[in-house]
Amino acid sequence: MRESCWPALLFSDLPLLSEAKTRSISAENPKGEKGGGGKEASNLGVGRKGRPCITLPQAKTTSLAEIEGTGVIQHIWITLPDHTEEGPYVLRDLVLRMYWDGEPAPSVEVPLGDFFCNGHAMRCKVNSLPIAVNPTGGMNCYFPMPFRSSARITIENQHPKDVPGFFYQITYSLLPQLPEGTAYFHAQWRRENPTMIGRDYTIVDEIKGKGHYVGTYLAIGTLSRYWWGEGEIKFYIDGDEEYPTICGTGTEDYAGGAWCFGETYSTPFLGYPLCHRSEDGVPLHALYRWHIMDPVRFEKSLKVTIQQIGHDGRSLFERSDDVSSVAYWYQTEPHNVFPELLPAQARWPR
Incomplete structure (x- = not known):
């Protein structure tokens, strides 16, 4: 049974009353004040x-x-133009950051589109449990984000021009206390363009503390022919060095698909929502995997990597691609400071 202070987060909790107080921040009520909207x-x-x-x-x-x-943030909704006359990469030019309990370094630092599984600065529909993106560009997040003394969310505009028409709603509950053992939400973006032949791409490393890993988003630009998704994901848990505790069997397998996908799909926990081909760019792909029913738990450390391996119809081969990612996890604080975010132009898609 959940504690009476905790808001309903599951269908089974809906009949249970709570001491939580619902508040919501938007442009119509920027401080979330009672009676202030x-x-x-x-x-x-x-x-x-x-x-x-x-x-x-x-x-x-x-x-x-x-x-x-x-309290705990329960829902974030955002929409905005995905381009201006100065360029088409607004979703990669805006940087979303979140800070818990007055920490100096953010626990979340991700380009806005990628946080909502819209990488490559390109809109696509996503129909998953924690992230949903609906027509046209309505971006939603349902990851619970608890805090004990304060929460701060910012957006930095690194686009060459002002971005008008930014709509947002952040709904949260104020609580008397958090349940014992409550961890903090984190999300980190990375990119390697291109990846190095024979070296696994690092989704996240240097996670120190106790927690659990809850999701991966991958945005991949394929730079050579043939099938690109034979690489295995690896979870190095609590001091694993040469070999991981968890090793997958293929990139499309990790996203719950099989046999080179064949078509896009978006389900509550697994998805391949984007396969984009054009005459003036490389093929672009995106996939996600939520570890909500199967969180990867760690006591002191975690590192997550994925290989770049292809198949030419006869045999496997090492390949190099343009890979970016978002790692989502919960952990105790303090957390290690993230690697420096790439500048805006280095984040632009091919």
């Missing part, structure tokens, strides 16, 4: 959609949420 005026009058969105100034960091107290 919808006070701005439009041409229709006060309280008639007076301030539904904001503009993100170029080269500035905008605070989306500053919450004091104990």
